[in-house]
Amino acid sequence: xxxxxxxxxxxxxxxxxxxxxxxxxxxxxxxxxxxxxxxxxxxxxxxxxxxxxxxxxxxxxxxxxxxxxxxxxxxxxxxxxxxxxxxxxxxxxxxxxxxxxxxxxxxxxxxxxxxxxxxxxxxxxxxxxxxxxxxxxxxxxxxxxxxxxxxxxxxxxxxxxxxxxxxxxxxxxxxxxxxxxxxxxxxxxxxxxxxxxxxxxxxxxxxxxxxxxxxxxxxxxxxxxxxxxxxxxxxxxxxxxxxxxxxxxxxxxxxxxxxxxxxxxxxxxxxxxxx
Amino acid sequence: xxxxxxxxxxxxxxxxxxxxxxxxxxxxxxxxxxxxxxxxxxxxxxxxxxxxxxxxxxxxxxxxxxxxxxxxxxxxxxxxxxxxxxxxxxxxxxxxxxxxxxxxxxxxxxxxxxxxxxxxxxxxxxxxxxxxxxxxxxxxxxxxxxxxxxxxxxxxxxxxxxxxxxxxxxxxxxxxxxxxxxxxxxxxxxxxxxxxxxxxxxxxxxxxxxxxxxxxxxxxxxxxxxxxxxxxxxxxxxxxxxxxxxxxxxxxxxxxxxxxxxxxxxxxxxxxxxxxx
Numbered sequence: 094x095x096x097x098x099x100x101x102x103x104x105x106x107x108x109x110x111x112x113x114x115x116x117x118x119x120x121x122x123x124x125x126x127x128x129x130x131x132x133x134x135x136x137x138x139x140x141x142x143x144x145x146x147x148x149x150x151x152x153x154x155x156x157x158x159x160x161x162x163x164x165x166x167x168x169x170x171x172x173x174x175x176x177x178x179x180x181x182x183x184x185x186x187x188x189x190x191x192x193x194x195x196x197x198x199x200x201x202x203x204x205x206x207x208x209x210x211x212x213x214x215x216x217x218x219x220x221x222x223x224x225x226x227x228x229x230x231x232x233x234x235x236x237x238x239x240x241x242x243x244x245x246x247x248x249x250x251x252x253x254x255x256x257x258x259x260x261x262x263x264x265x266x267x268x269x270x271x272x273x274x275x276x277x278x279x280x281x282x283x284x285x286x287x288x289x290x291x292x293x294x295x296x297x298x299x300x301x302x303x304x305x306x307x308x309x310x311x312x313x314x315x316x317x318x319x320x321x322x323x324x325x326x327x328x329x330x331x332x333x334x335x336x337x338x339x340x341x342x343x344x345x346x347x348x349x350x351x352x353x354x355x356x357x358x359x360x361x362x363x364x365x366x367x368x
Numbered sequence: 369x370x371x372x373x374x375x376x377x378x379x380x381x382x383x384x385x386x387x388x389x390x391x392x393x394x395x396x397x398x399x400x401x402x403x404x405x406x407x408x409x410x411x412x413x414x415x416x417x418x419x420x421x422x423x424x425x426x427x428x429x430x431x432x433x434x435x436x437x438x439x440x441x442x443x444x445x446x447x448x449x450x451x452x453x454x455x456x457x458x459x460x461x462x463x464x465x466x467x468x469x470x471x472x473x474x475x476x477x478x479x480x481x482x483x484x485x486x487x488x489x490x491x492x493x494x495x496x497x498x499x500x501x502x503x504x505x506x507x508x509x510x511x512x513x514x515x516x517x518x519x520x521x522x523x524x525x526x527x528x529x530x531x532x533x534x535x536x537x538x539x540x541x542x543x544x545x546x547x548x549x550x551x552x553x554x555x556x557x558x559x560x561x562x563x564x565x566x567x568x569x570x571x572x573x574x575x576x577x578x579x580x581x582x583x584x585x586x587x588x589x590x591x592x593x594x595x596x597x598x599x600x601x602x603x604x605x606x607x608x609x610x611x612x613x614x615x616x617x618x619x620x621x622x623x624x625x626x627x628x629x630x631x632x633x634x635x636x637x638x639x640x641x642x643x644x645x
Binding site: 122123125126127130146147201204205206207208209211212213214215216217218219220221222223224226227228296299300303304306307310311321322324325328330333334336337338340341342344345348349 | 385388389390391392393412413470471472473474475477478479481482484485486487488489490492493494562565566568569570572573576577583584587588590591594596599600602603604606607608609610611613614
């Protein structure tokens with residue numbers, strides 16, 4: 094399979110005793126680098142006396158963040174984006190996983206669909222945005238279509254990889270005991286491929302989150318992409334930067350606190366199959 | 369035991385097998401033309417297949433297609449090259465210095481999370497619309513992924529291997545050149561590959577709003593005139609280029625290097641080997 098299966102941020106969990114020992118230090122270890130960046134940022138702003146329409150100071154960005162948060166705008170825009178992402182992830186998994194099972198388990202289906210899949214992977218979801226806007230208007234459907242399209246391909250591809258990694262004996266064993274095809278899917282393919290599926294989901298979220306931001310910039314119906322692109326019109330750099338920080342933070346929260354634990358969990362629980 | 373098949377039957381089987389990958393295109397194309405011939409949707413909604421092919425010919429003959437493709441590829445090359453070179457260099461410096469790596473890691477995670485299209489509104493103000501903007505967004509996407517993967521790769525090279533070369537009298541440079549670099553290469557290439565994936569997407573997204581030429585701009589402009597034939601043609605061309613790049617550029621490089629140095633990469637999977645934890 095010619096497709097990269099690791100997300101941009103592959104990381105290994107440290108031994109638990111070590112991380113327990115380092116936990117008090119962890120806060121400082123995260124805060125310090127960002128403090129350094131903020132200091133440099135402030136120094137640049139101050140040294141060249143940059144206009145607010147070119148670069149906002151950290152203080153201005155903080156003020157704008159508080160202002161936007163107090164008026165509920167920030168929560169509203171963030172919720173719109175997160176909801177879209179959640180719905181898209183769910184639908185993509187429901188479409189992608191069964192399709193991945195079919196391709197991974199069946200030689201003929203694989204031969205028929207794999208080439209097309211690889212081709213579609215090269216056309217980014219955002220490229221379909223103009224057509225989606227013509228068909229569905231400036232609506233949530235447009236955004237969802239683009240994000241689902243973006244998410245579903247990595248999920249399918251990684252499901253295939255996962256299914257192919259399962260030793261055939263497991264399938265044969267269940268088959269000889271009289272298990273139905275559905276039963277095999279549920280008891281062998283799903284647990285066996287789950288770690289790989291989650292990897293696909295993670296990679297897909299990386300692409301999908303960006304596709305969503307891009308779609309929101311063009312569709313302009315709420316969402317964080319709309320927030321930063323709208324602020325652009327009035328050169329509200331402080332708002333743009335608030336949006337950027339929020340986009341990054343939310344992505345890290347979803348990726349590290351939601352998806353990665355699932356990945357670790359599935360690996361620990363069913364990783365045996367992937368030797 | 370199955371009855372032996374006749375030669376004709378075998379030949380047919382082989383033909384079907386060879387044509388199978390094209391079946392989705394054929395089925396989709398057939399469904400598309402049947403629908404189009406029954407419903408006759410206006411061009412502003414859906415093109416016919418012949419209309420779309422006509423658009424490709426029309427664009428190719430007027431020369432704009434070539435201009436747009438070259439503009440996109442040039443940006444991709446510039447941004448990706450900058451991103452890869454800087455990412456690998458920074459990755460090595462960081463990966464070889466444990467304290468630096470620990471310090472930079474949270475920043476890497478954060479800036480990787482906002483890489484690419486997220487910078488668009490800010491960068492439009494700073495560098496304006498055009499090649500610079502697209503190159504920055506691609507560089508940004510590629511750099512952080514390559515950086516992160518290089519650091520990981522460098523850190524995962526078993527220390528024993530490096531030490532043994534050192535014991536044999538190799539200097540720091542020699543060790544990096546002959547042990548660390550090949551050892552980290554599979555990870556670096558993995559980073560390059562996902563980086564190009566993100567970069568290609570960022571490019572199209574950037575060109576939609578932030579350029580006057582390029583494939584993304586071509587389809588976005590077409591949307592203004594409701595030329596769905598150009599939009600669909602553009603999407604297909606984007607897919608063909610991406611597939612060509614993957615097959616003739618990335619796959620050979622990866623195959624050659626991973627095959628050559630894959631041994632080092634494989635030893636990474638062994639339990640409890642000399643990792644710099």
